[in-house]
Amino acid sequence: MALPIYVLDTLFYSSLLFLIIAGLNLIYGILRVVNLAHASLFTLGAYATAWITTSLIVPRLGESLLALMVLPLVLGVILVILVSLALVTPLLRYSQGRGDAFQLIVTFGLLIIFEDLFKLAWGPYPVSAYNLFFQTGFVDIAGLRYPVYKLYVILFTAILALALWYVTYRSAFGIVLRASSMDPHMATALGLNTSRFLIIVIVLASALAGLGGSLYIPVASVQLGLSTEFLVIAFVGMVIGGLGSFVGAVVGSLIVSSLRTLTLIVFPELELVVLYLVAVIVLLWKPEGIGGGRGW
Amino acid sequence: MVEAFRRELGNSLVALAILIAVLGVAYPILGSIAPGYAIYLTYGVIWSIAALGFNLLYGYTGLLSFGHATFIGIGAYTVGLIVKYIGLRELEPMLVTAMVASAALALAVGPVVLRYGGIFFAIFMLAIGQILWGFYLKFYHVTGGTDGIKIGRVELLGFDLGRIDYLTYLTIYHYYVLAIAAIAYIVMWYIVNSPLGYSLKAIRDNEVRARALGINTLQLKLIAFTISAVYTGLAGALLAPLTRLASPELAYWFVSGKIVFMTILGGASHLIGPIVGAIVYTYLESIAMGYTIYWYLLLGTLIIAVMILSPRGLMSLVDSLLTRARLRWGVWQRSS
């Protein structure tokens, strides 16, 4: 009876996860760096978009659909990219080739730095900007009301995923992406893994995460500690789907999201445990992940 | 990263002995300045046991586990659950049980998990740790959920210490911990200098070649993993009476990250590196917390700075200083 709603909620949550995991996989697949601070960019996107919406857009342009949908998103993502270029990119580039331990520790340091930066910038209280959520209204699905905004996010992300797929499999840039992730040494030898290319990859990954946060904020609030909540789940999805893989990002986000909805309904007590158990099982059965294989 | 393990200061029994002595003498010195400083030394020693165990797996076998908080949690909750359900107060049986429980978990998941290396292993351990953390959090009626299990004073070596004053109790506990740590350090020295230790290093340097040489890599990795788990579980069990609480935070992956950092801070290629790193980190974190409310910012920056400036750890810095000094001494000797 409420099944269509559960399915839609699953798709919605997996859209957000996909945006985070895709970025994680890009960075891991091509730079071979594990980035614990990635979800912090998601959080930054959420904070930035909320702030832009409530402080800059609404006072000047009111609550028109166009103003709410386009500008905060674009400006928010630009901010995330700028912060990424300033703080995250240099660190990730430096961490390349320095071993897993180095990367995990350094990005962990970055993660906690971000937490305090968020507090300094936006304070300890939850921040929200539900304007768009309410503006877009609700539809009737199977006798229950459902927010149009969530449908928008599902559609938007699906189109974005398709675009990403197209770029990956049908464009020159995509060839380089795939080649670099399959065999980084060879790619470097062929002159593909240039500094500029790698920076573009990091920026792309950051933009995706920031975009996720931007899409997330109209339907939820952001507060300190959000990064950690999303990070661990994103990692589980990354592992289940396949490290460093585009298809893996899609598969992983769908599986994790489905598991989550399922356990929330059926076994709420075990919610956390089930996710990690499945991750362990997948790692044992197919360590390259269900959707993964070689690289992006 | 292939590193030559030279027989120098950082690996010798002498260095260990000096370190243990320092940790014993430092306590009353710090305590006379303020008990608050001294208690961090005890924490540092406990974490050093965990880091030492971790490093057997990382520095010597080449396996990075990002989930060693698992065993800290097992250690702490073993103590908590025994206190809560059995009402025992003697610490020794609790320590033994914690070590056995940790070994059991290691032996249970090891044969499967150890087939993989690299990032897979790291995330595997993370996932396992999070599973247990989830249990500690959710099974509220047994584990107390976020409130954890309260642990009062424990009996050490059969002595009931319920009546003595708090600071004396802490002091006795410190030397008790130090004694156990001393044994742990020496045992570890023995392990890494034994044939097992050399085989592990061979596995770390080139597993394929090690196997070709006839080393049963899986079995040895399992042994190392189990020993590593036992050490960390012991640390968790020693931690619980000091914090007086078995709480889920001890099993959260942040703690795993700290253990990794402590080890690397001290230097993973030296025996005493993790010990030094654990103690230095404990004070570092405390100084950061006391310096500013925004101590995440400070600590995160310090962590990054340390990793960039001194990626091989403090002991490597000491090494290069000593090498330079030795060279100067050699030159001086020859010239005179």
Next chain:
Amino acid sequence: MLVSRRDFIKGLVGGLIVGAVAGAGAVYVAGPGRGEVKPPEVGARIPTTPLKVGLQYMTKGGGAAWGDPTYKGARLAVEEINAAGGILGRRLEFVERDEAGADATKAEFEKLITVDKIDVHFCCISSGNTPALAPIAEEYEVLTFFADGCTDILFEKTVTNPMYTFRVTNIQSADGVTAALGAIKFFNLMEKDRVRVAHIHPDYAYGRNAYQHIQVVFEKVLGKDRVEIVYEGFPKLFGVTDFGPFITSILASGADVLATSLWAADWLNFYKQALGYGLFKKVKVVSTISHGIAPQMVESDYPEGQIAGVHSNYYFLYPEHESYPLNRDFVRRFYERWKEYPTNGSEGAYVSVYLYKSAVERAYQALGRWPEPEEVIPFLEGASILGPAGILSIRARPPNKHQGYKNAITGISRVDPKLGFSIVADPLRIPIERITVPEGWEGPTEPTMTYNWIKTTWREGVLPI
């Protein structure tokens, strides 16, 4: 040393009670310019060094939403006291620290005591930390005032005979009971044949405590056969941001009433999303704490007519400013200082500082010199202080010795057009002695004594207020 000190107190108490009675005047009052006791000019036997005040509160993660306003309340009090000359002429110097996980909080507390040498400590949001810190405070003999960390366990189980630890905010069980009574009253639940209740609470001690106490009150007052639980959900604290599945399930369950103790971002997300799903048109919501966060943060789209809990303690509008200048002036000063309105945590922390000050001053009057911590204790036990929320009394005897009690309050949510946000209207003030286990009562402590007291002593089918 410990033993002789305790004997000393016993001997002292007698003398001090005489002194206190002799010097007794009005109940203490929290606020500047309230009859500070001026130290004599010469040979005062009062240290001239500043008084070191420890402040530990949450600064990271979701708890920061609570820790921050609490800190602000304490800090305002400290600043006011310093502006008026300090306590008996001694300036207050505060040392702030983070309240992190249990082990770090404890270790930092010990550092504060032994390294920074604080004289008094104000702390704690988390109910995991108050039972962890209290034994330490008792060991080191440092006066410690908790402004939250309201778990019943603290004085019922962990430290049943506290000397140096006090808690100033209403006990946790009061939240659930207040909310349930509010729901029964405002939603006229006694007139319904059947009440279908859905529950959604964060999965940790606070949520479970709220669930238990709301249920026990519903079942007692309405009658067990009339109450039916149609849904229960315990999402991980701050672990769920998309409450869609929960809301859908609640709607599907056909509940009449939704009882909840979700707070901060969890509740913000839930109610906003629930608005979208039209939940409030079908279900009436009773919350223990929806309006307990910083008042100006509850936006004007919050649905009206729901039970708006404030952690049962204090809401900045009550007692009404027109008739109660103490509250009016406190809110004004707080707003001028911090550009936001005080929460129950702010008021609690503020009052606890003044409580300490007043007790020290009275002790000074009895002794003629600066009192030792144990000499202040008799002036805290059984004492009352008039604060912005009303009268707070500190219980002197178990159960819950050293717990502070003030009347509980809840109300109905309404949008205030002038203030521009949702407020608590139609306040229901419940005398605290009606809803909490009384002094001298004996009974099981699982899950809380108040729970068992209600279960065994309340009359079925009778609304006790």
